[in-house]
Ligand SMILES: NC(=O)C1=CN([C@@H]2O[C@H](COP(=O)(O)OP(=O)(O)OC[C@H]3O[C@@H](n4cnc5c(N)ncnc54)[C@H](O)[C@@H]3O)[C@@H](O)[C@H]2O)C=CC1
């Protein structure tokens with residue numbers, strides 16, 4: 001079948017590669033000409049504008065968006081919409097907020113699939129895990145492409161109606177934050193505890209048969225191999241956070257406690273703060289009630 005892909009960055013190029021390798025025809029567009037050239041080198045037909053892109057797609061257009069979540073999705077849909085009919089299908093494979101996907105599905109002239117994509121650029125060779133929401137017929141129409149982009153037929157499924165795909169991916173990311181935090185805390189205690197331990201050796205040993213083995217733990221091992229057991233000059237600063245924030249917001253709305261995910265998110269925010277006001281105030285308050293020594297900045 002034929003697929004149009006818009007957004008040819010870290011993830012979009014993998015969608016292109018795997019779809020081409022699956023024996024399908026791909027038309028590729030990105031605002032960045034170099035990204036289009038890379039896709040063309042991988043076997044896609046390049047497009048130099050949205051008009052050129054839609055012109056190269058046949059009837060019953062199948063389009064995969066892999067642009068950054070937010071404004072880029074709306075801008076692309078705005079440009080595409082005049083060219084779309086109800087027989088066409090648009091997939092948003094990015095990390096869009098699920099409520100926005102429901103709104104976009106309502107507004108879009110084509111059938112709209114919200115597709116949570118997991119696996120990241122490092123998972124390109126095995127394929128992604130795809131969590132899809134939207135009309136059943138559209139999911140079935142795209143199944144040959146999902147088979148190619150995912151690890152295979154078991155690597156994708158329709159989660160439910162519009163929004164359900166990005167909802168499941170949002171929660172997936174919350175779990176990702178908590179798992180990262182759990183590994184981080186365990187290694188921190190091991191690194192600063194009572195024995196002189198080798199983090200790389202522990203990660204390798206755990207990855208071979210331990211209950212807590214996982215891909216994230218393999219990535220811990222890789223990090224210790226590449227950075228050293230003390231993580232060298234890797235900074236104490238964690239970026240990102242939007243999908244984890246949405247997960248916590250949703251848990252509050254649904255009154256479902258997610259303390260581990262919340263704590264992981266809070267630690268991430270904390271990593272961006274130097275000299276936390278709350279800690280400075282606690283330091284000063286101990287003087288207030290107990291005349292304890294106030295530690296002061298040099
Ligand atoms: N990198 C990752 O590990 C994962 C990323 N995602 C999601 O996938 C989406 C894409 O992520 P990446 O590939 O990492 O981003 P990226 O920044 O590597 O690539 C984005 C591409 O979109 C292009 N672009 C931006 N606006 C455009 C527009 N209006 N029209 C056409 N092209 C446009 C950019 O030129 C760039 O080539 C995001 O929503 C991200 O959250 C999902 C799972 C994993």
Ligand SMILES: O=C(CO)[C@H](O)[C@H](O)COP(=O)(O)O
Nearest residue numbers: 095118119173240241242243
């Ligand atoms: O979806 C992903 C992995 O599953 C992306 O890598 C995402 O960017 C991770 O979230 P954050 O940037 O908040 O760490």
